[in-house]
Amino acid sequence: MTPFLPPDLLPLVFAGLMAFSVLLYVVLDGFDLGVGILLRATRDPAERDRMVASIGPFWDANETWLVLGVGLLLVAFPVAHGVILTALYLPVAAMLAGLILRGVAFEFRAKAATAEDKRRWDRLFFVGSLTASLAQGWMLGRYVLGFDTSPAAMAFAALATVGVAIAYAFIGACWLIWRTDGALQSRAIGWARSGLWAVAAGIVAVSIATPLASERIFARWFEFPYVVLLAPLPLATGALILGLAALLRQMPLPRDALHSVPFWGATGLFCLSFAGLAWSFYPYVVPERLTLYDAAAAPESLTLILVGALIVMPVILGYTVLAWLVFGGKAKDLHYH
Amino acid sequence: MDTLLLSRIQFAANISFHILFPVITIALGWVLLYFKLRFNASGETRWIDAYRFWVKVFALSFALGVVSGITMSFQFGTNWPGFMERVGNIAGPLLAYEVLTAFFLEATFVAIMLFGMSRVPNWLHTLATLLVAVGTTMSAFWILVLNSWMHTPQGFELRDGVAHATDWWAIIFNPSMPYRLAHMLIASGLTVAFLMAGMSAWRRLRGDRSAAVATTLRTGIVLAAVLAPTQLVVGDLHGLNTLEHQPAKVAAMEGNWETRGNVPLLLFAIPDETARENRFEIAIPSGASVILKHDPAGVVPGLNDFVGEHPPVAPVFYAFRLMVGLGLAMIALGLGGAWLLWRRRDLPGWYLRALVPMTFAGWIATLAGWYVTEIGRQPWLVHGVLTTAEAVGPVPAGNVALTLTMYLLLYAGLLTAYVVTLYRLARKDSGEARSPSTAVAQPA
Numbered sequence: 045m046t047p048f049l050p051p052d053l054l055p056l057v058f059a060g061l062m063a064f065s066v067l068l069y070v071v072l073d074g075f076d077l078g079v080g081i082l083l084r085a086t087r088d089p090a091e092r093d094r095m096v097a098s099i100g101p102f103w104d105a106n107e108t109w110l111v112l113g114v115g116l117l118l119v120a121f122p123v124a125h126g127v128i129l130t131a132l133y134l135p136v137a138a139m140l141a142g143l144i145l146r147g148v149a150f151e152f153r154a155k156a157a158t159a160e161d162k163r164r165w166d167r168l169f170f171v172g173s174l175t176a177s178l179a180q181g182w183m184l185g186r187y188v189l190g191f192d193t194s195p196a197a198m199a200f201a202a203l204a205t206v207g208v209a210i211a212y213a214f215i216g217a218c219w220l221i222w223r224t225d226g227a228l229q230s231r232a233i234g235w236a237r238s239g240l241w242a243v244a245a246g247i248v249a250v251s252i253a254t255p256l257a258s259e260r261i262f263a264r265w266f267e268f269p270y271v272v273l274l275a276p277l278p279l280a281t282g283a284l285i286l287g288l289a290a291l292l293r294q295m296p297l298p299r300d301a302l303h304s305v306p307f308w309g310a311t312g313l314f315c316l317s318f319a320g321l322a323w324s325f326y327p328y329v330v331p332e333r334l335t336l337y338d339a340a341a342a343p344e345s346l347t348l349i350l351v352g353a354l355i356v357m358p359v360i361l362g363y364t365v366l367a368w369l370v371f372g373g374k375a376k377d378l379h380y381h
Numbered sequence: 382m383d384t385l386l387l388s389r390i391q392f393a394a395n396i397s398f399h400i401l402f403p404v405i406t407i408a409l410g411w412v413l414l415y416f417k418l419r420f421n422a423s424g425e426t427r428w429i430d431a432y433r434f435w436v437k438v439f440a441l442s443f444a445l446g447v448v449s450g451i452t453m454s455f456q457f458g459t460n461w462p463g464f465m466e467r468v469g470n471i472a473g474p475l476l477a478y479e480v481l482t483a484f485f486l487e488a489t490f491v492a493i494m495l496f497g498m499s500r501v502p503n504w505l506h507t508l509a510t511l512l513v514a515v516g517t518t519m520s521a522f523w524i525l526v527l528n529s530w531m532h533t534p535q536g537f538e539l540r541d542g543v544a545h546a547t548d549w550w551a552i553i554f555n556p557s558m559p560y561r562l563a564h565m566l567i568a569s570g571l572t573v574a575f576l577m578a579g580m581s582a583w584r585r586l587r588g589d590r591s592a593a594v595a596t597t598l599r600t601g602i603v604l605a606a607v608l609a610p611t612q613l614v615v616g617d618l619h620g621l622n623t624l625e626h627q628p629a630k631v632a633a634m635e636g637n638w639e640t641r642g643n644v645p646l647l648l649f650a651i652p653d654e655t656a657r658e659n660r661f662e663i664a665i666p667s668g669a670s671v672i673l674k675h676d677p678a679g680v681v682p683g684l685n686d687f688v689g690e691h692p693p694v695a696p697v698f699y700a701f702r703l704m705v706g707l708g709l710a711m712i713a714l715g716l717g718g719a720w721l722l723w724r725r726r727d728l729p730g731w732y733l734r735a736l737v738p739m740t741f742a743g744w745i746a747t748l749a750g751w752y753v754t755e756i757g758r759q760p761w762l763v764h765g766v767l768t769t770a771e772a773v774g775p776v777p778a779g780n781v782a783l784t785l786t787m788y789l790l791l792y793a794g795l796l797t798a799y800v801v802t803l804y805r806l807a808r809k810d811s812g813e814a815r816s817p818s819t820a821v822a823q824p825a
Contacts, residue, residue: 101492104447108480111454115480118457118465119473126462130774133459137784140452141791147448148795151441155802342545345470349477356481367492370500 054347055340058120059329061353062113067318069109071215071311076103078216080146080173081209082235083166089159091228092166098223098375100150105364107143117329119349124329124339131191132183139179145172174209181208188321189257190331200253207246214239215314218306223375225300233295236306240292244285247317251278254324260332261324274323281316284309385773387781388460391788393755395452397748398792402446404747407521407566408573409439410514412600413494417510421503430593431600434810435577438803440495445799452788454480460781461762463772468544468763471537471552472527479523490516518566525565529558531763532754533626544766556626560619561754567612568750570604571711572743577601578718579740580807582733589811602722605715612708617672623754624673627764628682629691630757634701635669636694639683644669649702652694657685692759696752704749707742714739741800 076099083092118125129136145168153165185204189197217239220232255262265274288309291302327335340346382390413436420428454476457465465472493501493509501509536551537544546552578601581594624631636652636659637644646668650659667677674681684691714735721728762769 101496104444104491107447107451111451112480114454114458115477118454119469119477122465122469122473125458125465126774129455129458130462130776133776133780134784136455136459137787140455141787143451144448144791144795147444148798151444152798152802155437155441155806157805341473342470342543345474345546348474348546348549352474352478352481360481363490370493370497 052337054343054350055120055336057350058116058340058346059336061357062116062120063318063322065109065113065116067315069106069113070318071314072106072109073103074212074314075099075215075219075307076106077146077173077177078212078214079219080169080216081177081213082216082220082232083173084170085235086228086231089162091231094224094228094375095220096150096153096169098220101367101371103147103150105367107147120341120346121329121334121336121339122341124334127330127334128187132186135179135182135186139176139183142172142175142177142179145169146176147172177209177212178205181205184208188254188324188331190333192257197257200257203246203249203253207243207250210239210242210246211314214243215307215310218310221295222304222307223373225374229296229303233292237289237292240285240288243313247281247285247313250317251320254321258324258332264324277316277320277323281313284312284316288313382778382782384776384778384781385770387778387785388773388776389769391781391785392456392460394785394788394792395449395456397751398788398796399446399449399453400747400751401744401796402442402449403517403521404569404572404743405442405576406439406446407517408569409435409442410510410517412573412577412604413439414507414510414514415600417507421507425592427592427596430591431597434593434806435597436495437806438576440491441799441802443491445795460774460776461772462774463767464762467542467767467772468537471530471544471546474546474549475523475527475530475552479520479527521565521569522562525562526553526555526558529561530555532561532623532758533557534763534766539766544763557619557622560615560622563615564612564619564750567608567615568743568747570608571612572747574601574604574608574715575711575736575739575743576741578605578714578736579738579742580803582728582736583740583804584807584811585728586730586733586737587808587811591811594811598728599722602715602718605711606719607715609708609711609715613712616705616708621673623757624682627757629684629687630697630754631673632682632684632687633692633694633697633757634753635673635681636698637669637681637683638685640680640686641683642670642678642680643667644673644679644681646672647698650698652698654694690760692757697757700749700752700756704746704753707746707749710739711742711746 079095079099083095086092086095114125117128149165149169149172153162153169156162156165182201182205185201186197188204189200214236217232217235221229221236224232255265264270288306291305291309295306296303325331327337329336329339413432416428416432416435419425420432490509490512493506494513497509498506530552533556534544535555536546536548538547539545577597581598581601584594585598620631620634632638635644636647636650638657638659643666645662645664645666647659648663648665650662650664652659669681670677670679673679684694718728718732718736721732758764760768760770762772
């Protein structure tokens, strides 16, 4: 197929699509994994059932964004895919094991014969969610510093590991505020309150550590005119954190007002953090080693994929919205029919 | 063991575990649509009861298929980076279309199909069931296009060792694709036919006389009676296609060392690759020549024409016999059952007892068939273009051994849980069918 975009624009378009998929994955499966991490914070089996029911119809489609993100990396930047995934061999395997356990636990706990059996699958649900979150955090930390193996880089990766798990638990709690009510919702508000401060601390720590670790990233943020143009990003993040803190302190509000706002606020925080990281990386697809343009596949193949992506992605988004409408509102007990 | 062998075993373990679930969901999606349409048309509860039970099996299989499928998409990068570096321009778009057109279609509509029956209008639920069936089938289509291209590549040129597409039509409709796709879709149908027939027979033998079980039993048997003989014909055509494009694989399947006429059909033998001969042969004279050339004197290529470039003989040889043996048993049980049903006799106990051990026969036959074709492609990863040794990644063998152990333990546990849960669901369903309080469903 003849390229209909200038060949040097194609890698950028694909990087954009990939970033979009990964961002959607992190928000969407982030709240799934977060609910999984919080699952054992309550002992009441009925509350656990409702927590799982709140994410039941969504997790499968949510997880598919990871496949699309990695798929785009694989097909658009084949060389980078190999470099990144061989460098992250063990954490990728740990993440996959975690996602497998979490995914099958949904089904097996629903079909468990005894309460004891169900508790066992709940434990695996929690372990799977936590393992996947920690592994993703470790991968992010290693990736940000270009797979550097110095002790400082490893410490940074450890920080990212904990940070991502806490951020997921936070957005999971915000999801539960929206999708549940009563005692469970009150608990979720408490989880979100303590989670927010940990998330804020994590964002500050990563924002300080990243420019210090790399001169290139330092220059991208603090040289004129970037330092002025980019100022809204940290300012908006700070304002959002303070606003969320104020709101969470007042919740629950009469008639359950604003119950979805913490979730959308958390989504905003994820987007702002993601934008900051994306700005730091550009134009690298493997930090400090491979740029988008070095790693891209042949323009003819990219054009062919782009045609499919431009037709299908709006459709996917359309029926994602449809599924959200069908399964909107407070979580009910989930039955097959 | 070195990284190459360990990575190959790991890939085989991952894909063998993965395929068990799509091979159920591809055909089960269509069977569920059939149940739903029959219910819509007749309003008879047995159809919706059958739907309600088998949709649970679908949900469980689908979940296992999704999570093990994610592992697959990472495997290319973690263990086989050379694959995407060399043929990524071709494999990439095919994999992308698989994810784009199919994966999402299933992943979103499956939620409506599984949980939405009481939340959406009946027509939308039926439509979701249809779209899930279409999605699983499209998924299989793209994956088999890529797999077939790896066996019979065309429509590309090599520039500096990297494949560039020149003709997408030729890539998608490569010579082995129609045969492989048909063979695989029918394999899925047979797997589901015997899963339904076997589990329903087991429930019947345990005293469940419900109409839903009788209905699935009959559906399974009729499906088997139609598909099993068809598979024999399609499999034969696929074999002839392989003979044309990958003669070394067919030579290994037949255990034939010398190129010659009047090649016997080996029912049993122990191929010895060091001595390059078979021991303990039991054979039908000229049988292989008749099957492959439709002529007793037909010349069939032998392994000695491909020394150093043919696949390991024993695994291909044995796996082929296992697959064909199970296929013949399926034909016998399918046609026999259809005959018993046609005579309007109640199915006798001996026949039901024969179906029970065949419940998972589709799994074994499917795996055996895949081992024939995939091990049969060795030493190539993409036939004539890229070897597996060239594509393997620089990961230390110890790391691969560690992850392989982890996967094997995980898969053994999950497979046990899956089978136990299927039977537990069946027992529970039979218990509910016996209790008088079963609610009567109304057609919408």
